[in-house]
Amino acid sequence: MAVSQNKPLPKNIKYGIVLDAGSSHTNLYVYEWPAEKENDTGVVHQVEVCKVEGLGISGYSQDTEKAGLSLQQCMKRAQEVVPEQQHGETPVYLGATAGMRLLSLQNRSIADRVLSAVEKTLHSSPFNFQGARVISGQEEGAYGWITINYLLGNFKQPGWLNFLPHLRSSRGTSGALDLGGASTQITFVPDQEPIESQENSLHFRLYGKNYNVYTHSFLCYGKDQALRLKLASDLQASSTRNGSLLDPCFHPGYLRIMNISDLYTNPCIANGEQQLPFTQLHLQGNGDYQRCRTTIQKIFNTSHCPYSSCSFNGIFLPPLQGEFGAFSAFYFVMNFLNLTTEKNPVPLDKVTSTVERFCSRPWHEVKAEFPKIKEKYLSEYCFSGTYILSLLENGYGFTTEKWESIQFLGKIGSSDAGWTLGYMLNLTNMIPAEKPPTRPLSHASYVGLMVFCSLVLVAVLLLGWLTFHKPKCLQKGLI
Ligand SMILES: Nc1ccn([C@@H]2O[C@H](COP(=O)(O)OP(=O)(O)OP(=O)(O)O)[C@@H](O)[C@H]2O)c(=O)n1
Numbered sequence: 127m128a129v130s131q132n133k134p135l136p137k138n139i140k141y142g143i144v145l146d147a148g149s150s151h152t153n154l155y156v157y158e159w160p161a162e163k164e165n166d167t168g169v170v171h172q173v174e175v176c177k178v179e180g181l182g183i184s185g186y187s188q189d190t191e192k193a194g195l196s197l198q199q200c201m202k203r204a205q206e207v208v209p210e211q212q213h214g215e216t217p218v219y220l221g222a223t224a225g226m227r228l229l230s231l232q233n234r235s236i237a238d239r240v241l242s243a244v245e246k247t248l249h250s251s252p253f254n255f256q257g258a259r260v261i262s263g264q265e266e267g268a269y270g271w272i273t274i275n276y277l278l279g280n281f282k283q284p285g286w287l288n289f290l291p292h293l294r295s296s297r298g299t300s301g302a303l304d305l306g307g308a309s310t311q312i313t314f315v316p317d318q319e320p321i322e323s324q325e326n327s328l329h330f331r332l333y334g335k336n337y338n339v340y341t342h343s344f345l346c347y348g349k350d351q352a353l354r355l356k357l358a359s360d361l362q363a364s365s366t367r368n369g370s371l372l373d374p375c376f377h378p379g380y381l382r383i384m385n386i387s388d389l390y391t392n393p394c395i396a397n398g399e400q401q402l403p404f405t406q407l408h409l410q411g412n413g414d415y416q417r418c419r420t421t422i423q424k425i426f427n428t429s430h431c432p433y434s435s436c437s438f439n440g441i442f443l444p445p446l447q448g449e450f451g452a453f454s455a456f457y458f459v460m461n462f463l464n465l466t467t468e469k470n471p472v473p474l475d476k477v478t479s480t481v482e483r484f485c486s487r488p489w490h491e492v493k494a495e496f497p498k499i500k501e502k503y504l505s506e507y508c509f510s511g512t513y514i515l516s517l518l519e520n521g522y523g524f525t526t527e528k529w530e531s532i533q534f535l536g537k538i539g540s541s542d543a544g545w546t547l548g549y550m551l552n553l554t555n556m557i558p559a560e561k562p563p564t565r566p567l568s569h570a571s572y573v574g575l576m577v578f579c580s581l582v583l584v585a586v587l588l589l590g591w592l593t594f595h596k597p598k599c600l601q602k603g604l605i
């Protein structure tokens with residue numbers, strides 16, 4: 127057999143693929159890690175993100191086959207990123223979130239058809255397809271929390287801490303705040319124990335440590351659905367006869383026409399379609415932050431709480447604790463408003479005044495300044511900024527002081543903050559319950575420490591000797 131020379135040894139790298147089928151769009155992520163370090167913490171990182179063109183998969187309820195076809199381009203991209211000889215061993219997972227949760231509630235069989243269509247595409251790829259499913263809000267919260275703490279290195283115990291067992295558990299974790307189009311999640315380790323409601327309580331054992339985690343996912347409180355909730359509530363409160371509505375959450379001069387039937391076609395709007403004398407809604411912006419905040423406030427029901435403390439809608443929320451990482455739309459919006467670049471965190475009063483100023487700007491001026499930003503995104507940053515402030519301040523109780531503990535983050539290193547990495551780490555068993563056995567110190571560190579201790583000892587002895595047996599030449603100055 128001929129031996130081929132000059133060929134570099136193949137790197138021992140493994141790959142994994144996760145598709146995040148969100149309500150507004152789908153992203154495909156490719157992760158890689160060194161095969162021999164699989165169980166270490168912080169070794170998996172993102173090498174590719176591919177944004178699927180078109181709608182989120184739940185948006186193809188009228189033509190379910192298209193949900194599958196829409197993924198083809200990004201699956202091709204993944205085949206270029208992962209070396210061909212490893213395609214067969216590379217797992218692919220698809221997790222769908224709140225858009226599909228809503229579609230399942232609305233029409234189970236259509237939701238199943240959408241999932242079958244995406245399964246068909248993923249099965250026909252050369253990768254090792256592991257399944258496509260709708261993940262629960264609890265899972266979404268939990269995996270987002272695992273992702274950011276894994277990437278921030280919070281599960282890692284520095285080697286030298288092993289000498290000091292009482293310090294080993296002192297390292298904190300960071301809470302996770304995720305804002306999507308259709309749902310929003312809050313997840314953190316509270317001080318208060320036990321967690322008062324079962325459905326908000328998670329228990330993990332990771333790298334030899336126990337974590338009691340609080341999580342809640344608010345379906346319908348992602349930014350797109352929250353806007354619908356607000357519009358439905360505005361409509362109910364108004365006496366418009368022709369469907370014209372002044373909206374303080376849009377810029378002055380902005381006009382949007384919506385079909386009433388589109389507004390009422392999902393389970394978020396509880397009352398269903400009312401008998402309205404018009405079929406279209408004409409929204410006219412007037413860019414008034416304070417009024418916008420007041421109208422948003424109405425979608426948070428704080429009238430009842432069956433626990434010691436609540437966020438809103440009677441949902442348990444323990445006192446906020448520790449640092450928080452806020453990602454996805456929390457980040458997109460704050461980043462657009464330039465509130466993540468300078469000293470982060472930006473104080474709450476500055477965030478408020480920035481949103482207030484932005485909302486009051488005429489639409490034609492905003493459009494001229496940001497011609498490259500999609501109109502759908504751009505027109506909603508005023509609403510979204512105000513919604514984020516309402517949700518965090520009034521919904522969760524982030525006061526001026528607590529606001530400083532929120533870090534808005536898009537990426538950590540090369541990896542996007544989101545639930546996908548945590549999902550893959552869990553499904554590939556890459557997070558061990560127990561700490562992998564490691565030597566407390568490497569040989570080099572051990573030798574270094576010994577040399578350092580010896581030097582300190584010599585210095586102490588020398589000092590002692592000099593103090594008690596001072597040579598005559600040095601005693602002179604003392605007389
Ligand atoms: N540069 C961007 C990108 C997205 N968005 C908006 O941010 C929201 C949330 O986006 P994302 O976090 O991607 O939500 P999904 O994952 O699609 O929704 P969900 O998690 O609820 O299923 C959407 O309204 C989207 O229009 C934005 O304003 N600016």
Ligand SMILES: [Ca+2]
Nearest residue numbers: 148223306454
């Ligand atoms: Ca999402």
